[in-house]
Structure formats: C-alpha cells, structure tokens
Amino acid sequence: MSHTAHIPSHRKPRRSASKLAVRAGVAGGVLSTLAMAGTASASPAEPVAETTLEMPVLNLDLGAEVSSAVTQAAENTRLAAVEGELNAQEESARTGAAAEAKQAKEEAQKKADEEKKAKDEADRKAEAERATRSSERTKLQSASGSDSTAQGSGTVTAPATGSAAAIVNFARAQVGKAYVSGGTGPNSFDCSGLVQAAYRQAGISLPRMSQAQSSSGTAVSLSALQPGDILYWGSRGSAYHVAIYVGGGKFVGAQNSSTGIVERSLSYDKPTGAVRVL
Structure with a gap:
C-alpha cells in the first residue's frame, strides 16, 4: 500500500460536458450584456418611442344570447301553434x-x-x-120527385135588382180569374174572398171565412133562392165552401186552382144550404 493512500484526494471532480456548456452560455450572455451596456453608455441617449396596441374588447354574453334564442324559439313555436x-x-x-x-x-x-x-x-x-x-x-x-126539379132550377127567375144586382154583376165580372187560396182580389180570389168582395159592392161587410159567412143572415130553402143569396157546402157554421146564387138555377164561385172562378148550374155541384143577408 502506498504511504499516501490514507490521505484524501484533493482532485476536483470532473464536470459533465452539459454543465460546462451551460456555464459557458451563461458567461457569454453576461459578457454580451455588459458589452451592450458599455456601448449604450458611450452613445448619446435617444428617447425610445413606446407604442401601445389597443386590443378589441369582445363583449360576448353567451348566456343572454342563448336565453334570447330559446325565448325566440318558444315564441315561434307558440305562434305556429296559434296559427294551427x-x-x-x-x-x-x-x-x-x-x-x-x-x-x-x-x-x-x-x-x-x-x-x-x-x-x-x-x-x-x-x-x-x-x-x-x-x-x-x-x-x-x-x-x-118533382120537388128536386124545383131545387135544381130555383124558383126565382126575375132579374136581380138593387143591392142584389150589384152583387151578382160583380160576381159575374170575375168569371175567368184565378183561384188563389187566401186571395181577396182584384186579380184572384178564393171562395170566401169572392163572396166578401161581391157583398162589399152593396155596402155590406161580411166575415172573411166561409164558416162565418155560412152563419150570416137567415137560412133559406134551396127551393126559394133569390139572386145574391149565399150558397154553402158543408154544415152551416162550419162550411168549407161558399158561392153566390146569380139566378136562373146558376151560381158563381171560386171553385179551385184548376177551374178558377166559374159560373155553373146548381146541378154541377149541389150546395148543402143557403143564407140570405139582403
């Protein structure tokens, strides 16, 4: 063993290449800085212009936009539902x-x-x-028998005069006009409308309906008829048809819509009874 083996070695440990490079870089940077500072101190100072760049400000309220979009969508949905x-x-x-x-x-x-x-x-x-x-x-x-002949022809042959003449002449003047239910003239009549209008010529006011007209005046026999008498069909007081006896065994009446106002013999449609108002 060497006589110096117990003495610790004072040799410095070897540094790695990477550490040496770092140290060299740092040193170079320091020296460069110092050199620049010296140069700056030797040169006259020049003012350095500072430039400030103003960045645009973005004001994005994403929450409000989302809420507005949701509200608009809901409103569109509501309007579509209302329209539907x-x-x-x-x-x-x-x-x-x-x-x-x-x-x-x-x-x-x-x-x-x-x-x-x-x-x-x-x-x-x-x-x-x-x-x-x-x-x-x-x-x-x-x-x-023979009495029926008297009833068929009537017993009065003399022409009508006075009020009866006015009634008969008016009734005959309407022959050929139309029958219209409810008609009271001047162009059309129903049965009771014709009788009422004819009697109005003599200044006599009669009820409008045939039932009431058959109850007016005095009942007379069909064998003793006179011009102007009211003939009726059915029961007196509930007659369903009326006409005017015009003499000579004939009557004038508004029969129906097919025939209109006609003059017929009593034998054509024999009445049930008759009343005299004159």
Whole structure:
C-alpha cells in the first residue's frame, strides 16, 4: 500500500460536458450584456418611442344570447301553434256552415214536399166530397120527385135588382180569374174572398171565412133562392165552401186552382144550404 493512500484526494471532480456548456452560455450572455451596456453608455441617449396596441374588447354574453334564442324559439313555436289552431277553427267553421246549409236545404225541400202533398190531399178530398155530394143529390132527387126539379132550377127567375144586382154583376165580372187560396182580389180570389168582395159592392161587410159567412143572415130553402143569396157546402157554421146564387138555377164561385172562378148550374155541384143577408 502506498504511504499516501490514507490521505484524501484533493482532485476536483470532473464536470459533465452539459454543465460546462451551460456555464459557458451563461458567461457569454453576461459578457454580451455588459458589452451592450458599455456601448449604450458611450452613445448619446435617444428617447425610445413606446407604442401601445389597443386590443378589441369582445363583449360576448353567451348566456343572454342563448336565453334570447330559446325565448325566440318558444315564441315561434307558440305562434305556429296559434296559427294551427286558427286554421283548424276556420276549417271547422266552414264545415259547420256547409252542414247547416245542407240541412236548411233539406228542410226547405221537405217542407215544400209536405205542402205539395197537403195541397194534393186537399184537392183529392174536395173531389171526393164533390163526388159524395153528387151521389147524395141523386138520391135526394129520386126521393123528392118533382120537388128536386124545383131545387135544381130555383124558383126565382126575375132579374136581380138593387143591392142584389150589384152583387151578382160583380160576381159575374170575375168569371175567368184565378183561384188563389187566401186571395181577396182584384186579380184572384178564393171562395170566401169572392163572396166578401161581391157583398162589399152593396155596402155590406161580411166575415172573411166561409164558416162565418155560412152563419150570416137567415137560412133559406134551396127551393126559394133569390139572386145574391149565399150558397154553402158543408154544415152551416162550419162550411168549407161558399158561392153566390146569380139566378136562373146558376151560381158563381171560386171553385179551385184548376177551374178558377166559374159560373155553373146548381146541378154541377149541389150546395148543402143557403143564407140570405139582403
């Protein structure tokens, strides 16, 4: 063993190359800085202009924008729903109006059909009653013998005078005009409307309906008729038809819509009874 082995070595440890490089770089930088400082101190000082760059400020409130977008979307949805509901209501209204119009048309047609049916039934009934009266007249004529001839021709042959003449002349002047239910002249009449208008020529006011007219004045026999007497068909007080006796075994009456106002013989449709108002 060496006699110096127990003495610690004073040799410095070897530095790594990387550390040496770092140290060299630091030293170089220091020296460069010092050199620049010396140069700066030797040169006259020049003012250095400072430039400040103003950056744009972005004011982005993303929360508010999102909220506004959500609100707008909700409003658009609500408006679309309202428009859809209005369209549905409009379509429903159109459908309802069409249904109501169809129903009204059907009801009007039904009413017209019912009125036509009622009119046809009334005409049929009148024809049946006339046929019945004709049959009854035939039986009465067979039973009464010669008296039926007097009833068929009437017992008055003298021309009408005074108020009776005014009534008869007016009634005959209306022959050929139309029969209209409810008609009171001057262009059309129903049976009681004609009798009422004829008596008005003599200054006499009669009730409007045939039932009341058949109850006016005094009842007279069909064998003792005089011009101007009111003939009626049916029961007195509930007659369904009236006419005016004009003499010579004839009467003038507004018969029906088919014949209009006509002058006929009593044998055409023998009345039930007669009343005298004059």
